[in-house]
Amino acid sequence: MAFLELTNVSKVFGQTAAVQDFNLNVERGEFVSFLGPSGCGKTTTLRMIAGFELPTTGTVIINGNDVTFKPPQKRNTGMVFQAYALFPNMNVAENIGFGLKIARKPKDEIKKRVEEVLAIIKMDSFGNRYPYQLSGGQQQRVALARALAIQPQVLLLDEPLSALDAKIRVSLRQEIRAIQQKLGITTVYVTHDQEEALSLSDRVVVMNNAKIEQVGTPFEIYNFPNTEFTAQFVGTLNHISATVRDVANGVLAIDSQQVVTAQKLEGVSNGTAVTVSIRPERISFAEDGRKPNVLNIKVENITFLGSIVRVQVRAGDNLFLMDTFNNPFLKLPEIGDTVEITFSKEAVLVLKNGS
């Protein structure tokens, strides 16, 4: 039996369904992310686990106990909010010790536990500071410590990094993962940032329109998206229109140039117009080594993004992107040049037209 079980959970607000038929089992110690655009129901689901919302149908089971109708106080979950939600009238130590104080723990035990948790978030000397004296990143670490102090069964994080600067976001995200692994705490993490979800999680739950689109490891989600939405939402995806030339051998034409896919073509016949999707990082310049598919393209635009260089290319009416790793010796074509690009058969995914 899984540690956290959500069975047939749904939530309806008035006329709109915020979450529909949500089923998920989370193992003890697992780190699961809910990923999706805003309004997809990921936060509502998290709030149902915490007990701030009651499910319209379904059950929530934590460690074998049905907590579906229990108030938040009785669930022993630790929640971290997007806006920190530190109590402004208490200093860091009092904030962290709040849950223990409410649980009527002895003073010296609280003190000891607060020190332990402060050490975990590496803020040992900050106990006497007030929230207004801390930076956003520090505040969020304190909020994390406050949630950890009560030794919750499940740690719940609701977009904890989205109010922070890009740099701190990355470092704090690594810290969260390290602490989670060290403590082995079961964690549910809500985010709309695919990079966060992919880098942190054991498993990612992609949600859209109140429903689960796909559940899988970051590797599966990125490389083998089950649905059009997942493929679109996770990573960048090129959409290129093509025509089927040979169903049996997987031959297509992009701008009358021939391309082969490893995918089995079904439900189409020769001459059908289809949409082909290729991730930008799977395309490279042909002069660096040829793969089965080679296309002649015109370079439209070049954007320097730091570690990668993003090139916008044109094949007939199709505009799409390719990413290439940056290095100091990189020889880039000029805008307006016509060059050859190449990609493998496996990189070519055929989507049914109109979808």
Place this chain on the structure above:
Amino acid sequence: MKRSTLFPWILIFLGFLYFFLPLIGTLDFSLRLVKDQITLEAYKNVLTSARFQNTFTYSFVMALWTILAGTLLITPTAYWVHLKLPHLRPLIEFVTLLTYVVPAIILVFGIIRVYSRPPLSILESELGADFLLVMGYVAMSLPAMYRSVDTGLRAMDVRTLTEAAQSLGAGWRTILAAVIFPNLRIALLSGAFITFAMVIGEFTIATFLARPAFGPYMANLGQTRPYESTALTIISLSLTWACIGVMQFLGRGTQGQIQVTR
């Protein structure tokens, strides 16, 4: 999950009782000049009395002068502080605080003492006394007026507007008259109405400067003619509240502001 709203309802009910009972009581009382009869006689007596007409006209005119003087004094100051002298803001705030620290009764005490003896003995003349009354009222309404104008200026981004006008070749007079004042109209109007509401029935300063104003007249009437004075209360209340109503209507959307009354 849903908590009972009984207790909140009871509280709100009590609040509304506290608010309305004195109003109903006053209205009821003002209609009972003739025994066992509802009558507007008290209102008729008041409105036709020459003393009422004179004192009310006097206070009305003084209120207008106060508004004019206050506007001319405060608008350029607030504008200037916004645009060029932001470091003076604490000093201005200190002055507005003084009006809280020095209640009207103390203020008028000091004014009498300063302006009834040489070298500034202007209290003796009627005109001088009127002038002092208006200045006292300007001082009283200073915080409200200043806050109103300040909020208005904040909302319209003075600096950008001024610089835009300058870049189009406008001179200072044009900027103030064509850009700043029109944009401040609502703030100034709402300041004017607060001032009017505060000044029209003012009692303390007018009494000690021995001015034939509406407030002292009302207080005087209260000692001899209970029904008429209650009718007067209703009249002055309606007037004050009409002002507040207009002001709240004008001030929709601007930041909520409170005014310490006395």
Place this chain on the structure above:
Amino acid sequence: MKATMQTTQTLSAVSPPRARNISFAWLGVVPFFIFAILFLILPSATLLIGSVQDRQGNLTLGNFAGMFQGVTLKFVAAPSEASLLGVTFPLPFTVDFQSNSIVSAYILSMQVGIITALTGGIFGFLLAYAAVLGGLPKFVRSALLTFSGVASYFSGVPLAFAFVATLGRLGFITVLLRNYFDFDLYMTGFSVISLLGLILTYTYFQFPLMVLVITPALDGLKREWREASENLGASGAEYWRYVAFPIILPSLLGTMILLFGNSFGAVATAYALTGGNFQLATILIFRQIRGEVLQDPGLGYAVAVGMIIVMALSLALYYWLQRRSERWLRR
């Protein structure tokens, strides 16, 4: 720095050719400060100077000492009892100020100030709480705010008349109770021209002010604070005790201090209600200006300056509390 210089240049470009750079900017605020000096600072300063001068114009603190004349402070072995705001508590000394009209007036003013700040403050807070967090329909809140905005301007002479018309001997409620409930309010010893009457009257403009100030503070309580505390195991009562109440306490106390000053400095209502017979500090000054009491003018100035001091102290306390809560609630 650069930006400032540029602005100065553009501004001077449109100003008359010779009035450049310095001094010109000051002219804009000169009228205001002349006004402040002539009609706020000079009058207060005159009172202050008068309060430290004797009749011959020599510097003295005698006027302030004179304020306390006749007040005796006796330390006693057995605790005596003092009563403040109706609460009796033991004191190791006795204070006799009955024979000193000035100190009695100050004490009465402070009593009225404190009591109306408390009654108005607590009642106003409860109303705001009910309207903001009581789960009542939205219109209740806007109605309450509108009525409070209006009622807070109901003061001075008309307010006194309204309460006489309502609770006086022939007042609306008095008559209502007598005719329909056979209950004579005035047989209980109640009078609208009494401390209780004055407190009821002042509360009328005090509680709306509290509503107006505390409503935004209650709005400022974030939903996440409540959720975080629930998540950490706290009940609703514990949330209020440890989180919500401490957060709004500075604004609550600060506003009560404003209410205190509001009542402490008021004179018109009390005068119209009691005909000047009720010995508040403001009424004392009222009569002093008329030359009815205190033969010594220096003593009169000292009484006035004493009021300024009380107001200034209360304002300082208000600012201290205000700063505290602002610091907490920043960002």
